[in-house]
Amino acid sequence: xxxxxxxxxxxxxxxxxxxxxxxxxxxxxxxxxxxxxxxxxxxxxxxxxxxxxxxxxxxxxxxxxxxxxxxxxxxxxxxxxxxxxxxxxxxxxxxxxxxxxxxxxxxxxxxxxxxxxxxxxxxxxxxxxxxxxxxxxxxxxxxxxxxxxxxxxxxxxxxxxxxxxxxxxxxxxxxxxx
Numbered sequence: 001x002x003x004x005x006x007x008x009x010x011x012x013x014x015x016x017x018x019x020x021x022x023x024x025x026x027x028x029x030x031x032x033x034x035x036x037x038x039x040x041x042x043x044x045x046x047x048x049x050x051x052x053x054x055x056x057x058x059x060x061x062x063x064x065x066x067x068x069x070x071x072x073x074x075x076x077x078x079x080x081x082x083x084x085x086x087x088x089x090x091x092x093x094x095x096x097x098x099x100x101x102x103x104x105x106x107x108x109x110x111x112x113x114x115x116x117x118x119x120x121x122x123x124x125x126x127x128x129x130x131x132x133x134x135x136x137x138x139x140x141x142x143x144x145x146x147x148x149x150x151x152x153x154x155x156x157x158x159x160x161x162x163x164x165x166x167x168x169x170x171x172x173x174x175x176x177x178x
Contacts, residue, residue, distance in 0.1 A: 019089070040069045
């Protein structure tokens with residue numbers, strides 16, 4: 001599940017960037033970016049939240065403190081003027097561009113019904129592409145766990161991985177490099 005702005009424009013000279021948001025302000029940042037016409041992606045999952053008197057389904061960002069934008073340099077700077085946005089993620093002194101295939105992998109993984117968790121830090125393992133099964137076409141890193149194999153789809157720059165349990169019917173092949 002995810003929230004993606006529906007501002008579909010020509011992607012010429014636009015790149016994906018990760019923005020830090022204020023604490024617990026990911027949805028507010030999405031609203032502000034939507035209001036100024038910046039195409040964004042806020043990956044979310046549905047969780048059951050329990051209070052003392054009730055239980056309720058809520059949408060929760062899976063990468064707390066981050067939102068992604070597809071923008072040119074002018075739009076990137078405009079997005080930084082929004083109250084809920086703190087700053088852009090930088091790499092080697094420049095705004096870090098996230099490869100589109102990593103965003104696509106994240107979107108595809110979240111579109112499947114599965115038990116998903118977040119793992120901080122890049123985990124060692126073999127990079128694979130799922131050939132058959134519910135996660136077909138997703139590229140990630142396979143890990144062993146107590147209850148079988150899992151796949152981690154990473155946003156390398158953020159040092160975060162989204163992990164889903166692989167069904168037994170999944171068939172995968174080793175990927176060299178993208």
